[in-house]
Amino acid sequence: MIPANTLSVLMQIQPTIQRFARMLSSVLQLEVEIVDDALCRVAGTGAYGKSLGRKLNADSRLLRYVLETKKEKVVTHSRFDPLCEGCTSKDNCKEKAFLGTPVIYQDQCVGVISLIAVTHEQQEHINDNLHEFSDYVRHVSSIFVAKLLDDQSGNDNIRKIFSTMIENMDQGxxxxxxxxxxxxxxxxxxxxxxxxxxxxxxxxxxxxxxxxxxxxxxxxxxxxxxxxxxxxxxxxxxxxxxxxxxxxxAFHQSHSSSTVTPAQDEPQIEHLVGECRPMRQLKKLISRIAPSPSSVLIVGESGTGKEVVARAIHQLSDRKSKPFIAINCAAIPEQLLESELFGYVKGAFTGASANGKTGLIQAANHGTLFLDEIGDMPLTLQAKLLRAIESREIQPVGASHPVPVDIRIISATNQNLDQFIADGKFREDLYYRLNVIPLRLPPLRERQDDIELLIHYFLHLHTRRLDLVYPGVAPEVISLLKRYRWPGNLRELSNLIEYLINVVPSGEVIDVSLLPPNLISSGKLPERDMASVTVLSAQRDDDGVTGLEEMEKQMIREALSRYSNKKQAADELGIGIATLYRKIKKYELLSA
Incomplete structure (x- = not known):
């Protein structure tokens, strides 16, 4: 242990800093370690809460780097950073990510506050919020020691510090x-x-x-x-x-200003995202018909989410603990579809499995069978399916005796079955058996009120799946997407959002300049919108800067000239202070 007369400025107030470290850890859901300028551990949580007051070993390279350079150090994948090269503790290192910030007091680096990920979940947490955490901890370090050393007014001091830090966050x-x-x-x-x-x-x-x-x-x-x-x-x-x-x-609140009326008396069905009137009516209907064993026919354009609805019906039914078997009638060759649906017995035909095969209808016994693209089922199989529905039994290929089954059939199509019946492509009697409860899914162009909700749903889905930072969305983009016709419906919107989060700079806002050219040139946006987007996207100066970027750069330059305080400039521009700093760096407005 270090003698009392040589304690560092941080070690002198160690109990208070330890309480602070625990609070910081609980808020950010990361491990926290705080060391002084002699690399003595002042405070920590988890495994870093041990050996307080002891000097760390010589391999504490990341902490040493922050102390010596007085610069922040970010490592998103520990052990692969150049600073970790040659570390003798590298093989046993449990750290997966690291964010270290210098603590400056009277122009001297008196210690380091570090946020550490020791699990994959914490690693994702740092990656998802890297800029926000960096700005937050930097702000913490700017007031941390000054407040603690200059005003040690008692045990309540740490709560005052904590409140001050949160009060100055750009996040709500x-x-x-x-x-x-x-x-x-x-x-x-x-x-x-x-x-x-x-x-x-x-x-x-x-x-x-x-x-x-x-x-x-x-x-x-x-x-x-x-x-x-x-x-x-x-x-x-x-x-x-x-x-x-x-x-x-979130750092970016890019939703519209209109409020949302919660539908407390309406069902909230998992995966079925939508609050517009047609979707609310659909969810009400689904909750009513789900307990019934009657057949359901879902009609909707391609990409409207017919299988999502089918699964929702199954999950809300008494059969939810039983199998849900889905088969796409258009995806299986006609010669294989019968054996797939009804199965076959040993030796039923050349090439048949020696043990036979259980058909999908039998596999769905006591559960739900979902027949997608039912309009593509061959007429011969339509007759056999009709017999199965009426008799509640099936006969596998080559079998001499039928097998009883208890299934609920949900079918779906994007075709006009009435026209198919008139053309002799679909059996009328089967149609009436399948269409006991008809459900129509609205296309996305009829769900304008849900566009913004779905944009953020897919942002959430894809940023988590691809391990990317959740971006903001400019109001102009939402306005344009609400007026787009969406021939591919939800599938097209999902693909577009996945594209946009891949091309938007990390933590920035998706603006109209990022919309793909095929969407702009498709003619499905109003002409005045297409013109503005095309001009702004096409206008590039010799340095490759778009017209939108030049306009943004000019607005930031003007705001900075009017305010000496960057927080005020950020407020006028409608962006957070962290985004303003990134824009200043991007446009090289460093002297501003």
């Missing part, structure tokens, strides 16, 4: 107790909610996520945030920490 922050009452809201959150501090503390608030993907429960998603008699659509992350909830609003 809400802390809600187990009784759903607001305990804390910073100014950014109040601004987003259109509320005042005095009116918000103690108010009952509810969060309803508009995304139901269980595999993507982490990360940004849209929430209906309800309080008093109003509701707001807010993009953010909801974390449960002990008996409290922490709602971190």
């Amino acid at each position: 922050v809400l802390v809600v107790g187990e009784d759903n009452q607001v305990k804390f809201a910073n100014q950014t959150a109040l601004k987003v909610l259109g509320a005042m501090q005095g009116n918000m503390i103690g108010k009952t608030i509810h969060f309803r996520p508009l995304t139901f993907e269980r595999n993507f429960t982490h990360g940004h998603m849209q929430h209906v945030v309800s309080f008093d008699d109003k509701s707001e659509l807010i993009i953010g992350q909801l974390h449960s920490i002990q008996d409290q909830q922490l709602f971190l609003m």
Whole structure:
């Protein structure tokens, strides 16, 4: 241990810094380590909470780099960074990502605050929020030591520091107790909610996520945030920490200003995303017909999500614990479709499996059979399927005795079966057996009110899947996409969003200049919109800067000339301070 008379400035207030490290760790859901300028561990959480007061070994290269250069160090994949080359502890290193920030006091680097990921989930958490965490910890370090050393006014000091830091975050922050009452809201959150501090503390608030993907429960998603008699659509992350909830609003709030009326009495069906009137009516109908064993025929254009609806019906039925078997009648060759559907017995035909094969209808026994593209089923098989539905039994190919089955059939098509019947391509009697309960899925062009919701749904889905940062979306882009005709429906929108998150700079806003040329030139956007997008996309100067970028650069330059305070300039521009710094660097406005 270090003698008391040689304690560093950080070690002198070690208990307070340790409490701070624990609070920081619980908020950011990462491990925290704080060392002083002698590489002595002052505070830490998890494995880093051990050996406090002891000097770290010589292989603490990342921490040493921050101390010596007084610069931030980011490592998203530890052990692969050049600084880790030759480290004797490399093979046993448990760290997966590292963000270290120097603590400057009186122009000297007196220590390092580091955020550390030791699990894959924490690694994703750092990668998803890298810019926000970097700006946040940098701000922490700027006030951290000064506040603690200059004003050690008692045990409550750490809470004052904590409140000051959150209050100055560019992200909106809400802390809600187990009784759903607001305990804390910073100014950014109040601004987003259109509320005042005095009116918000103690108010009952509810969060309803508009995304139901269980595999993507982490990360940004849209929430209906309800309080008093109003509701707001807010993009953010909801974390449960002990008996409290922490709602971190996204850096970019790119939704429209209109509020959302929560449908408390309407069913919320997982994966079936939509709040427009046709979708609400559809969800109500699905919840009513799901318990019935009657056949359902889903009609809708390609890409409207017919299988999603079929699975929703199955999940809401009494058969949800039984198999859901889906088969695309257009994807299986006609000569194989019969054996796939009905199965066959040993030796039924040349090349048959020695053990025979159970058909998909039999595999769906007591469950649900989903027949997609039913209009492509050959007439001979239509007759056999009709007999199976009427007799509730099937006869595998080559079998001498039928096999009883209990299935619910849900079929789907994007074709006009009435015309198929008139042309002799589809059996009328089978049509009436399948069309007991008809469901029509609206095309995306009839769901304009859902476009923005779906944009953020797919942003959430693809950024998590591809491990990319959740971007903002310019209002002009949302406006253009609402007027697009969407011939490919949801599938086309999903593909477009995946394209955009791959081309947008990390953490930036998707603007019209990033829309793919084929969408702009397709003629499906209004002419005036196409003209503006084409001109802005086409106008590039000798340095390859688009007209939009030049306009943005000029606006930032003018805002910086009017304000000496960059926070005020960012507020006028409608962007966060972190984005402003990135834009300054991008456009080389470093002297501003």
